[in-house]
Amino acid sequence: MFKVYNCIATEHDLWLVGLAAVVCSLASYAAINLLRHARSSVGQMRGVWIVVSAVSTGFGIWATHFIAMLAFAPGLPSGYNIKLTFLSLVAAIVLTGVGLAVAMRPGWRFGPALGGAIVAGGIAAMHYTGMAAFEVAGVILWDPALVVASIVIGTVIGAAALPAGLHDRSLKWKVLGALLLTLAICSHHFTAMGAVSIIPDPTIVVPRSALPAEWLAGAVGVASFVIILLALTGSALDLRERRRMEIEADRMRGLANGAVEGLLVCDGDIIVTVNDSFVHLAGSSSEQLVGGRLATCFPDQIALARIAADPHKPIETNLHHADGSVIPVELIRRSLDFAGRPHQVIAVRDLRARREAERHIRYLAHHDALTSLPNRSHFNTRMDQEVGNALAKGDKLAVLCLDLDRFKEVNDLFGHAAGDKVLQAVASRVTAVLGERHMMARLGGDEFAILVPQLASPSAVSHLAESILDALRRKDIMPEVESISSSVGIAICPDDGSERETLLVHADTALYRAKTEGRSTYRFFEAKMGSDVRERRMIEHDLRHAISRDELWLVYQPQKDIRTGVVTGFEALLRWKHPTRGVISPAVFIPIAEESGSILEIGDWVLRKACQEAVNWTQPLTVAVNVSGAQLYNANFVQDVHKVLLETGLSPRRLEIEITETALVRDFNRALATLRRIKGFGVRIAMDDFGTGYSSLSNLRAFPFDKIKIDGSFIKSVDTNEQAATIVRAVLGIGRGLGLPVLAEGVESDEELRFLRDEFCDEMQGYLLGAPARIETFRELTHSGDEAPREDKAAVRELARTA
Numbered sequence: 071m072f073k074v075y076n077c078i079a080t081e082h083d084l085w086l087v088g089l090a091a092v093v094c095s096l097a098s099y100a101a102i103n104l105l106r107h108a109r110s111s112v113g114q115m116r117g118v119w120i121v122v123s124a125v126s127t128g129f130g131i132w133a134t135h136f137i138a139m140l141a142f143a144p145g146l147p148s149g150y151n152i153k154l155t156f157l158s159l160v161a162a163i164v165l166t167g168v169g170l171a172v173a174m175r176p177g178w179r180f181g182p183a184l185g186g187a188i189v190a191g192g193i194a195a196m197h198y199t200g201m202a203a204f205e206v207a208g209v210i211l212w213d214p215a216l217v218v219a220s221i222v223i224g225t226v227i228g229a230a231a232l233p234a235g236l237h238d239r240s241l242k243w244k245v246l247g248a249l250l251l252t253l254a255i256c257s258h259h260f261t262a263m264g265a266v267s268i269i270p271d272p273t274i275v276v277p278r279s280a281l282p283a284e285w286l287a288g289a290v291g292v293a294s295f296v297i298i299l300l301a302l303t304g305s306a307l308d309l310r311e312r313r314r315m316e317i318e319a320d321r322m323r324g325l326a327n328g329a330v331e332g333l334l335v336c337d338g339d340i341i342v343t344v345n346d347s348f349v350h351l352a353g354s355s356s357e358q359l360v361g362g363r364l365a366t367c368f369p370d371q372i373a374l375a376r377i378a379a380d381p382h383k384p385i386e387t388n389l390h391h392a393d394g395s396v397i398p399v400e401l402i403r404r405s406l407d408f409a410g411r412p413h414q415v416i417a418v419r420d421l422r423a424r425r426e427a428e429r430h431i432r433y434l435a436h437h438d439a440l441t442s443l444p445n446r447s448h449f450n451t452r453m454d455q456e457v458g459n460a461l462a463k464g465d466k467l468a469v470l471c472l473d474l475d476r477f478k479e480v481n482d483l484f485g486h487a488a489g490d491k492v493l494q495a496v497a498s499r500v501t502a503v504l505g506e507r508h509m510m511a512r513l514g515g516d517e518f519a520i521l522v523p524q525l526a527s528p529s530a531v532s533h534l535a536e537s538i539l540d541a542l543r544r545k546d547i548m549p550e551v552e553s554i555s556s557s558v559g560i561a562i563c564p565d566d567g568s569e570r571e572t573l574l575v576h577a578d579t580a581l582y583r584a585k586t587e588g589r590s591t592y593r594f595f596e597a598k599m600g601s602d603v604r605e606r607r608m609i610e611h612d613l614r615h616a617i618s619r620d621e622l623w624l625v626y627q628p629q630k631d632i633r634t635g636v637v638t639g640f641e642a643l644l645r646w647k648h649p650t651r652g653v654i655s656p657a658v659f660i661p662i663a664e665e666s667g668s669i670l671e672i673g674d675w676v677l678r679k680a681c682q683e684a685v686n687w688t689q690p691l692t693v694a695v696n697v698s699g700a701q702l703y704n705a706n707f708v709q710d711v712h713k714v715l716l717e718t719g720l721s722p723r724r725l726e727i728e729i730t731e732t733a734l735v736r737d738f739n740r741a742l743a744t745l746r747r748i749k750g751f752g753v754r755i756a757m758d759d760f761g762t763g764y765s766s767l768s769n770l771r772a773f774p775f776d777k778i779k780i781d782g783s784f785i786k787s788v789d790t791n792e793q794a795a796t797i798v799r800a801v802l803g804i805g806r807g808l809g810l811p812v813l814a815e816g817v818e819s820d821e822e823l824r825f826l827r828d829e830f831c832d833e834m835q836g837y838l839l840g841a842p843a844r845i846e847t848f849r850e851l852t853h854s855g856d857e858a859p860r861e862d863k864a865a866v867r868e869l870a871r872t873a
Contacts, residue, residue: 688854
């Protein structure tokens with residue numbers, strides 16, 4: 071290419087060469103600007119702006135050529151053919167327009183490169199047409215190699231210029247495209263000029279019609295003015311477009327920043343803009359994210375391909391945080407017109423909260439929400455697995471069922487919040503003594519189960535049960551609750567069963583035996599336990615329906631003043647006749663009723679029935695009714711007593727409530743408050759079975775008792791056992807000291823009566839006076855008058871005023 075360099079250096083005016091380069095640069099920059107503006111336009115305006123860009127580019131190519139021709143000094147007379155000169159301008163504009171139109175075809179990947187090559191063809195057509203218009207007094211010779219080189223160089227550089235200028239809207243690509251287009255024009259021109267050799271020939275005369283160089287300079291000046299004007303127009307359009315894009319971007323960014331979800335606007339796989347939510351989610355800055363590729367944030371190419379193929383379907387993938395961590399996200403893609411061009415907006419939803427919620431839901435499906443222990447479903451699944459493993463390997467396995475003794479009373483006395491705290495303490499204490507492979511589950515309420523796989527020996531599970539009971543006896547749960555008492559039942563696989571259901575039933579049976587044999591202990595399952603437990607539970611079931619089936623009735627035993635011999639009242643005693651079992655002893659069914667909770671309904675029925683019958687007696691005799699601890703601590707007990715008295719019309723002074731001292735010690739203050747309210751109605755309060763329980767003198771002093779009843783077990787021995795006689799004398803002395811009448815229960819012989827009379831006992835009750843019987847048996851005692859006592863009506867009216 072030395073010849074090209076020599077041509078430029080020795081045969082051209084370098085100032086004009088520089089001017090040609092400047093004009094070419096302005097024209098190229100204007101062309102790229104106008105072409106970009108055309109791409110952002112739609113409809114007919116796109117064609118208009120392509121034409122304007124073609125004119126700018128065509129004039130730039132033409133002006134560059136002829137300014138360079140003015141710089142060319144062959145030293146011979148010369149001029150320019152007007153027609154061919156004009157034709158060269160038309161060729162430059164037309165071919166450039168075709169190339170630009172091809173480059174702007176939407177959706178054609180190779181359009182910009184082919185269009186750039188066509189523009190290069192326009193440069194060559196203009197140049198060689200312009201050279202044909204050059205008339206000189208000599209013969210023009212061409213170097214074919216340099217001619218081909220000029221066309222190839224222009225085509226290659228032109229094919230790269232438009233793809234670069236249209237790559238994106240950044241300034242660097244715009245400048246690169248303009249420089250490449252300038253280089254395509256200049257390199258083609260000067261390479262082609264290096265291919266020219268002029269041999270002077272005096273015989274050749276330049277025609278008079280040829281356009282002089284001075285005139286050509288004027289035409290080039292006009293063309294340069296047009297180029298500068300178009301360049302300024304392109305710059306103005308570019309500034310306006312930039313301002314519009316900034317305004318639209320600010321508006322879009324403001325809307326996007328109002329979204330809770332992360333948003334990215336992408337041109338292809340290039341991130342154009344992001345909202346604040348995504349910046350925060352990615353842990354990066356918008357400057358670091360904008361201009362980068364999607365794969366930087368979402369490296370899963372399969373997920374990106376899926377979202378591109380199905381834009382309306384949510385796709386779950388991972389977002390790489392700036393600190394290297396991975397965040398699960400959901401992507402949804404939509405099309406968006408941004409800055410006049412179609413873009414893709416991708417919504418990014420953080421799935422961490424959802425995944426945590428799903429994990430929590432799965433956890434709750436297998437665990438108890440209060441204690442965090444496995445629930446029944448989880449326990450059953452694990453137990454089935456462990457039973458199968460034990461049977462396959464020949465191992466032993468233990469199942470422990472446990473519940474809390476008198477847990478219902480904790481809820482009744484201290485509230486369900488206290489009960490929940492107790493259950494949590496049980497879970498914490500028991501799991502602390504369990505082994506790594508052991509499993510404790512809450513089956514419901516206060517029922518728990520423990521699975522002990524790979525059991526070494528029954529003694530090992532005995533030690534475990536003792537550790538559990540010891541852990542629960544610690545007195546550090548609540549100030550109100552002294553300790554937790556629990557009973558444990560144990561079944562061994564395969565000795566006691568080879569199926570989950572069987573083992574659980576047998577462990578529960580052993581638990582029931584532990585509760586009936588003293589509580590706060592454990593028992594292994596034994597085959598004979600099954601029938602006993604089934605029998606007890608059948609009684610419990612039938613007892614719940616005894617009232618509705620009219621199987622219960624009351625019998626009465628008279629109470630007599632020892633000094634006067636007058637009957638003062640009756641004690642109501644409950645009886646149950648089962649349709650198939652016959653009469654069942656109260657000693658059997660009362661404890662079952664207390665354990666099952668049916669004592670509340672039965673106790674209310676006894677109280678109401680006794681008052682209904684007593685109100686019909688014409689004699690103002692008292693009726694004594696036993697009240698269990700469960701009734702005493704029932705929140706509605708005081709209201710129930712008040713309601714029964716009002717509805718039956720019995721005078722409160724004729725009702726006597728009998729309470730055992732054992733019932734009082736569970737909650738001293740609550741029991742005292744309840745008894746004082748009942749005492750306020752006028753109801754009498756008697757301490758039953760004195761001497762068999764705690765027998766605290768402080769209770770006699772604190773509680774509003776009206777009578778003390780000595781248990782019959784002491785009375786039976788007073789005539790033969792001096793120790794029993796001493797106890798009875800002591801109780802009678804206490805009664806006299808406190809001003810409380812004392813009633814002796816279970817008097818069956820004249821000797822016993824003589825002893826009580828000699829010791830100044832106030833009242834008696836027992837078979838000596840009369841066996842318990844239906845009230846009709848004692849009609850001569852209850853109905854010696856013709857009408858109900860008047861005091862009942864007055865007392866009930868007074869009671870009604872206190873409601």
